[in-house]
Amino acid sequence: MTEATISGAKINGLEMNGLARRTALGAGLLILSRLGAKLIDLITLIALTHLLTPEDFGLVAIAMTLVQICEAIFELPVAQVLVRADEVTQPLLHTAMTLGALRGLVLGVCLALSAWPFAMLYGDARIAPLICFLALAPILRGLASPAMVHFTRRMDFRPDVSGEIIGKALALLVAAGVALATHSYWAIATASVASPLFLAVISYLWAPMRPGLRLADWRMFARFLSWTSAAQLFSALNWQADRLILARFIPRAALGLFSMASDLAALPDQALLKPTMRTFLPALSQKKDDPEALTEAYLSLTCCVFAMVAPVVVALSLLAEPIVRLVLGARWLGVAPCLSMLAPVLLLFTIYNPLSALAIAVGKPEASLRLTLVEFLVRIPLTLLAAWCWGLTGAIAVRAVVGAIALGNALILLRALIGLHPARVLVALARPMAAACAMAMLLLIARPWLGGLGPWPLGAGLLLCGGAGMAFYGLALTGLWHGAGCPTGGEARLIAMGSTACRKLMQRGAAAMA
Template sequence: MTDEARAAPRQADQPGVGSRTAGSVAWLMASRLMARGIDFITLVVLARTLSPADFGLISVAMTLIFIVEAVSELPISQSLVRLDTIGRSHLDTAFTIGLIRGGLLASVFAIAAFPFSWIYQDARLVPLILFLALSPITRGLQSPAMVQFARRIDFRRDLIIEIVSKLCGFSLATVLAVTTHSYWAIAAGTVATPIVAMVQSYLFAPFRPRIGLRRWRSFAGFLGWASVAQALGALSWQSDKLILGRLIGKADLGHFSMAADLSSVPEQVLVAPAMRPLMAGFVTMRESRDRMANAYLRISQTLLTIAAPAMTGMSLVAAQAVPVVLGAHWVSAVPLLQWLALAPIFVVWVSPLDPMAMAMDRTSLFFRQRIVEVAIKIPLLLTLISAYGMAGAVIGRLATNLILMVVTMGYVRQLTGLGIVRQLVGPWRVIVATLVMAAVIRSLPDAIRQDLSITAMATTVLCGAFVYVVTLAALWLASGRPDGIEQMVVTRVGGLTRRRRNQAA
């Protein structure tokens, strides 16, 4: 590829952008679903083999890893996607930035490991942090040439990379957990996954890097705001664990970390995969404010249609699922999960802002958003955790997410003109259907809800899913069949049925 080579035509010039975006979301969602399925199986094996204290120790170490990684995180791929032309020098610059970042990360972790272990009074943190540092360093060295597939809104290779790397991490962690019963099993699986992913990226997108920063100006402005925002976001995201790690024991922190990790599963599976192709889709609409507004509202409602019942359902079945799946020694995580599972709903409600703002080159919004988040969350958590411990952390997360949802809706109004009230009432069918589902599950006989068996848990889940789907369909029909995910499903099913009839004829 030469500097004069033109990149693939912009998505607006190609037919079928909407269908390709939807297809890519489906690919990434399938990838994330399978990957999180592997993660979940890994979690179950490790939870039944290791102790909550082991998870608490890893959680403390990973808190530092997450924060430092996010502080140095550079959205290089997103920067490349939005360029009209990508030459060889752009790819070399992207790789060089990642290499420099890796060297800085290694230095920071080497310097921070000892004082961090002293603060948390556990010498085991030093080797753990130094080893776990390989994970973010490796993630930043994947082949920048993978961007060619992202620009075509083609993420099938991402599915293969994620699944294969997760399987390798799972295999290593499981073998070590069963044979050693050591917390190092978690660390080994964590590091193995990005290493395997990096190797695969160069197999799918061969690239022989040359060191150079010739095109650094193409990344500078975009990376600046986004990087600072990510640093603040990471500090906010890990703040509850940072504070709790100083005030409670490793076992209690393990219970909180387990509940927090489980509560994030629906968002990671159902929402996160949509963000990358959504940015490419928003790029094609950025010249029209009205199109952006309508697309934002439609996407927000679609994501909530899928995520809200999943998150609410997790909260409702936590008392059955945790002892059945993880074991009796994790029961203390149940009340934490019941509330933490609801907190991401407020995040999902406004999640399309990120790809939309990137597409519109308004990344400074991220900085303002994170400033507000840190200013609200950290003082609130310090006050609540000091007074109520883990319960205070749960209350703080719920309250912060709710406040930030309203604040983010204000930013959406600035970009698109969508009023806050319209954003709140837009997904009313989802809200009503979810509340009906919750009421039905809560009214199930105690013989089902208190039965700690897989059969009873499956009965609860299937009953809730059936009630939700039926209620949502009824509300859609009563509303006159407006555009939305319901119409899309009906259209797709109808088209599939017609094709099968034509083939049979």
């Protein structure tokens, strides 16, 4: 296959236009947006870690655990139903707005009532007011303009990009001001609440609509509501189980280190996987009536996501110690071993996570419940046992075990939903995994050179080492892809985009030199 064929990006027999092109461009825009937002989050994190202590982060992590569990339990599939709907009418939008307001009211009352008992359970009265304040964040997230769905259905994510970047930047300024004024854990809580507040305001600037409280089209949401709510309950418990359980077995400072490592390990998920997942539902919904096309689209998208996430996870895991030393400072070095072990677990969930979008697209939301329920039944008892016997190390090991079980469950469910054989999935991911292993060997050779460097040389060394690793990964993946006969699918799409980007950079460089 020639370069012209690659740049043309024939994916699954179709030129890279129409749905495929919109999906790729939408995913790229969302990824850039999320990278920008995460960069702002990282700046916020660096500022707060230099002004606050691990104990402060551990305290907020305990309060956030209850808030995030309740938020997930009361999460409504409003956006998913609107995206999947044949037509978005004004009554449907008003119903979505009403459901969001009711959800916020119920969520706020539940958190207010449970704040004090939860604080007593962990023996710290400061947790109760923290929970009540942090409850504002999920309430505000549910009050964003539902009319934003018009942009999502067209795969126009510019409003999301501007809203997220501006909201995060303003939240950084507010949190930094609170941190400088108080040197208190309230700065972390302020950052969590300020961002959704600004984002909600910006959503109405992009998609204005008059408030209308009605439930005329509630039946559109009812079928998805029951299954999705149950799935969200178990998903929330799965997500926060280790923090919730570890808080009973380890000191606050150790919990703060673990929470920081967990948040850093989730950066590839938040910056790459989650924004790409937002394109899955609209893309798969348009293929729901063609089983073969749906299967190929899902496999292509999943392979593309895996190939993007793999090198970032490898770099984060193998370069954890110099990254933590540079970004957070010496007193946070306890984060590094946790981060090295937690980061690779994300790869096990790159097949598991997109299944919720697929289940909604094919009209079988009950499949999401099966996924999260199996994970819950495995995770909770294993985490309790491991935390009791081995503390922090045991809880980290359980994540890997649960990830492997979740992967197996996802492969079985994929075959039941769309007839996708597990072997096809594993074969499609074999080449990105082999390229990631080659990158890992390169980083292992280069890593010792980063020891003992000062901040500026360390930063330059990390950029050089990480950049070389990414370039080596890209070359290895391209070589393996060519060796396999240049198959269509996710790798073809990713290599085509990378080839186009490199060619444009070279042309601009040549023009600048001329």
